[in-house]
Each structure stands twice: as structure tokens, then as C-alpha cells.
Amino acid sequence: MSPSQTSTAPATTTISVDYRQPTVDDGARLWEIASDSKVLDVNSSYSYVLWCHDFSTSSIVAEVDGRAVGFVTGYRRQTDPSTVMVWQVAVDDAYRGHGIAATMLHRLLDRTQRSGVVAMHTTISPDNVASQRLFASVAAARGLNFERRDLFAADSFPDAHEPEDLYLLEPDIREP
Numbered sequence: 001m002s003p004s005q006t007s008t009a010p011a012t013t014t015i016s017v018d019y020r021q022p023t024v025d026d027g028a029r030l031w032e033i034a035s036d037s038k039v040l041d042v043n044s045s046y047s048y049v050l051w052c053h054d055f056s057t058s059s060i061v062a063e064v065d066g067r068a069v070g071f072v073t074g075y076r077r078q079t080d081p082s083t084v085m086v087w088q089v090a091v092d093d094a095y096r097g098h099g100i101a102a103t104m105l106h107r108l109l110d111r112t113q114r115s116g117v118v119a120m121h122t123t124i125s126p127d128n129v130a131s132q133r134l135f136a137s138v139a140a141a142r143g144l145n146f147e148r149r150d151l152f153a154a155d156s157f158p159d160a161h162e163p164e165d166l167y168l169l170e171p172d173i174r175e176p
């Protein structure tokens with residue numbers, strides 16, 4: 001599969017997007033994209049750098065003209081390595097609506113499937129419709145079931161925080 005994809009933006013703009021595993025050098029930019037999103041929980045810069053070091057194989061970056069414009073950070077569940085759990089996904093505001101987030105999730109599933117991943121999970125707050133639609137769209141495109149379950153209630157958190165619901169993108173049948 002080609003490492004890059006050409007997206008056609010509205011009007012006459014065409015953008016060429018490369019998708020790749022993050023490296024430690026991406027950590028600072030991932031922190032910046034998360035911070036700029038004004039939606040995500042912004043974790044310490046250290047956590048993004050560490051993630052790019054330790055969880056690179058279950059994460060992905062979208063790059064335009066050599067600059068990261070989106071990312072997915074994920075990990076394989078310790079209790080079930082056949083599930084990739086998405087921690088955060090974000091696309092720079094200027095590049096939204098071009099299918100970049102969906103493509104990152106597809107590419108991540110394509111890559112991790114080669115080492116045994118069959119399902120993707122994530123948590124989403126009830127007010128984040130964009131994220132719910134994103135994961136629903138990826139599930140539908142891949143023929144995966146899409147299910148919501150309660151996970152963390154608001155009172156699980158020590159600060160003012162929305163609940164985080166668990167969303168599961170699962171095949172019909174799991175091999176034993």
C-alpha cells in the first residue's frame with residue numbers, strides 16, 4: 001500500500017498527505033495539536049514524547065509538506081493485545097473535513113491487523129459528536145459492529161470532566 005494519499009479539498013485545493021509511525025521528534029507537535037484542539041484533554045508534553053517513543057507501533061501521524069497535521073495515539077490492551085485502544089485523535093483545524101482522521105484510523109487498523117489486531121476501542125464524551133461520527137464511519141466502512149457502553153462516569157474524575165463512554169469497533173466473531 002502506498003504510504004501517501006492525495007485528498008481533494010473543497011474548492012480547488014489538493015493536499016497530499018503522508019501517513020507514518022510517529023518518532024520522538026513528533027512529540028512536541030502532537031502536544032501542540034492537542035493543545036490547539038481546545039477539545040482534547042491536554043496532557044503533559046512529556047506524555048506525548050514518551051508515547052511516540054514507547055507506543056509508536058500503535059500510533060500514527062498524518063503529515064503535509066513535512067509537518068504533522070494530525071495524529072492518533074493508541075496502545076494494545078495488555079489484557080487483550082488483539083484490541084487497539086485509541087487514546088487520542090486530532091487533526092489540525094485547517095485540515096479537517098478531508099478524511100484525514102478516518103484515513104489515520106484505517107491505516108492504523110491495516111498496520112496493526114498484520115500483527116493480530118482485530119478490534120478498535122476508544123472512549124468519547126457524550127458531547128463529542130464529531131468523534132462519535134468518525135468512529136461510526138470507520139466501523140461501517142470496515143463492516144465492524146459499533147457499540148457504546150458506559151465506562152467512566154463524571155464522578156470518576158477529580159475535576160470537572162464529562163463522562164467518557166467506551167466505544168467498541170468489533171468483528172462479528174472473535175477467534176478463540
Ligand SMILES: CC(C)(COP(=O)(O)OP(=O)(O)OC[C@H]1O[C@@H](n2cnc3c(N)ncnc32)[C@H](O)[C@@H]1OP(=O)(O)O)[C@@H](O)C(=O)NCCC(=O)NCCS
Pocket residue numbers: 037039040087088089090091092095096097098099100101102103128129130131133134135137
Ligand atoms: C474529530 C476530528 C479528529 C475529525 O477529523 P477530520 O479529519 O475532520 O475527520 P474526517 O474528515 O476523517 O471525517 C470522518 C467522519 O467523521 C465525520 N465528522 C468529522 N467531523 C465532524 C463534525 N464536526 N461533525 C459531524 N461529523 C463529523 C465526517 O462527516 C466523516 O463521516 P463520513 O465518513 O460518514 O462522511 C477533528 O474534528 C478533531 O481533531 N477534533 C478535535 C479533537 C477531538 O475531538 N478528537 C476526538 C476525541 S479523542
